Amino acid sequence: MNTLFRTTESPFLQYLNQPSTSDRRRRISSLPVRIGLGRSTRTGLAKTTTRMMASSSSAATETVGREVLKKGIADFYDESSGIWEDIWGDHMHHGFYNPDVQASISDHRSAQIRMIEESLSFAGVPEDSLKKPKSIVDVGCGIGGSSRYLARKYGAQCQGITLSPVQAQRAQALAAAQGLADKVSFQVADALQQPFPDGQFDLVWSMESGEHMPDKKKFVSELARVAAPGATIIMVTWCHRDLSPSEDSLKPEEEKLLNKICDAYYLPAWCSAADYVKLLQSLSLQDIKAADWSQYVAPFWPAVIRSALTWKGLTSLLRSGWKTMKGALAMPLMIEGYQKDLIKFAIITCRKPK
Amino acid sequence: MRLLTHNMLSCNIKGVTNGFPLRLEVEKFVEKEVDFSAEFLRNIFPKIEWKALVDASRSMGYSQLPDEADSSMLDSDDFLKKFHHALLELHLEEGVLICPETGRRFPVNKGIPNMLLHEDEVFVFDGVNLVLNYHLNSTW
Numbered sequence: 001m002n003t004l005f006r007t008t009e010s011p012f013l014q015y016l017n018q019p020s021t022s023d024r025r026r027r028i029s030s031l032p033v034r035i036g037l038g039r040s041t042r043t044g045l046a047k048t049t050t051r052m053m054a055s056s057s058s059a060a061t062e063t064v065g066r067e068v069l070k071k072g073i074a075d076f077y078d079e080s081s082g083i084w085e086d087i088w089g090d091h092m093h094h095g096f097y098n099p100d101v102q103a104s105i106s107d108h109r110s111a112q113i114r115m116i117e118e119s120l121s122f123a124g125v126p127e128d129s130l131k132k133p134k135s136i137v138d139v140g141c142g143i144g145g146s147s148r149y150l151a152r153k154y155g156a157q158c159q160g161i162t163l164s165p166v167q168a169q170r171a172q173a174l175a176a177a178q179g180l181a182d183k184v185s186f187q188v189a190d191a192l193q194q195p196f197p198d199g200q201f202d203l204v205w206s207m208e209s210g211e212h213m214p215d216k217k218k219f220v221s222e223l224a225r226v227a228a229p230g231a232t233i234i235m236v237t238w239c240h241r242d243l244s245p246s247e248d249s250l251k252p253e254e255e256k257l258l259n260k261i262c263d264a265y266y267l268p269a270w271c272s273a274a275d276y277v278k279l280l281q282s283l284s285l286q287d288i289k290a291a292d293w294s295q296y297v298a299p300f301w302p303a304v305i306r307s308a309l310t311w312k313g314l315t316s317l318l319r320s321g322w323k324t325m326k327g328a329l330a331m332p333l334m335i336e337g338y339q340k341d342l343i344k345f346a347i348i349t350c351r352k353p354k
Numbered sequence: 355m356r357l358l359t360h361n362m363l364s365c366n367i368k369g370v371t372n373g374f375p376l377r378l379e380v381e382k383f384v385e386k387e388v389d390f391s392a393e394f395l396r397n398i399f400p401k402i403e404w405k406a407l408v409d410a411s412r413s414m415g416y417s418q419l420p421d422e423a424d425s426s427m428l429d430s431d432d433f434l435k436k437f438h439h440a441l442l443e444l445h446l447e448e449g450v451l452i453c454p455e456t457g458r459r460f461p462v463n464k465g466i467p468n469m470l471l472h473e474d475e476v477f478v479f480d481g482v483n484l485v486l487n488y489h490l491n492s493t494w
Contacts (some may be wrong), residue, residue: 172466195366197374236420
């Protein structure tokens with residue numbers, strides 16, 4: 001659907017039957033036929049016109065698709081957060097491991113903390129008391145693991161947003177229990193429409209939430225909007241491999257694998273790290289850096305699978321609900337995706353100009 | 355939701371220019387004791403929209419904040435205690451946050467605001483906007 005990024009198709013945009021051709025033709029009478037062809041279009045005017053004819057119906061489809069996706073994400077995390085926390089604790093992201101190391105179960109928690117620290121270090125977030133971040137936003141905060149960690153580390157105020165009411169409640173309860181209720185607070189909100197005025201935050205943090213965003217451009221624009229001048233923006237997210245210059249899209253079998261994963265984890269279309277870099281450049285953000293950290297997260301999914309196969313894991317899964325079980329069953333697909341060099345664990349950081 | 359958070363929330367409905375501050379409709383609020391830190395208060399003061407804080411604390415029944423404040427008042431212990439109380443110790447548990455421009459109501463349940471928008475508050479699709487959207491964002 002996205003001509004700029006040639007993203008994969010997502011199952012969530014096919015929820016409605018397409019209206020008939022005659023409906024589409026009637027709707028285009030109000031559309032101007034010629035529009036300026038920006039550098040983002042690679043098709044001729046004829047193709048653009050055809051796309052415009054389908055646009056009104058597809059925009060409606062997309063909006064409904066997005067509502068379905070948002071509800072799916074909220075329900076998925078409402079259902080599964082408890083069991084995750086029970087087995088893995090309050091960080092809902094990959095650990096950062098030394099390559100080719102066999103990690104034991106106790107290493108995973110410190111690996112998840114290391115992921116946070118390595119990300120901050122990669123982005124060059126200052127630590128001295130004058131320049132360190134004082135207000136932080138955690139976009140896609142889960143049950144607030146990163147929020148509480150960052151608030152504690154920097155002595156900063158942190159706001160977290162999530163689509164899941166259950167997660168927000170749990171995040172708040174954990175903050176209160178850890179004596180951080182005066183430093184962190186959580187809201188149910190959409191990362192594509194952040195409920196904050198412009199330029200609020202010194203550090204904009206998105207740890208493994210970008211993959212849920214159906215409109216990458218809007219997602220990144222919002223991150224930039226709420227960033228204060230000079231702020232650091234950090235995104236750690238699942239991407240597909242960069243396309244080579246001769247490629248228009250991923251191979252069909254690659255798309256097929258990603259589609260299965262999208263379905264289980266309530267993900268919209270994937271993009272590549274290079275796509276994110278282009279987006280950041282288009283927003284005139286500075287110091288843009290990106291890296292492929294796939295080799296540092298390799299032990300993670302096998303460890304999650306092993307934890308699911310324990311007695312505690314299996315009984316918890318059976319009690320949790322179908323969405324969680326489906327997510328668990330899809331875990332080998334993630335391993336397959338990494339092994340095929342299709343899925344990349346990417347970090348992309350930048351700074352908002354002063 | 356404490357008033358420090360309220361001071362950072364705004365209505366983000368498409369087209370709204372005056373989405374801050376949100377008005378409070380209080381159904382249930384609690385007072386929670388929070389550790390006092392003068393340093394924290396002095397650091398956060400420049401970032402606070404004072405009038406929004408005063409109005410919000412009044413809707414929670416606390417009217418001890420002065421209408422206006424400047425940084426010289428941060429030397430006064432009495433002022434700092436009132437500032438501390440309003441900013442951090444008044445918690446809206448159940449109620450509504452209301453957009454000053456559209457009147458849109460955002461519920462607060464168990465202290466957590468729900469700022470999710472409905473689909474018609476996000477997208478406006480008529481022919482011209484669709485084309486503009488494509489032109490600006492390169493997506494349909």
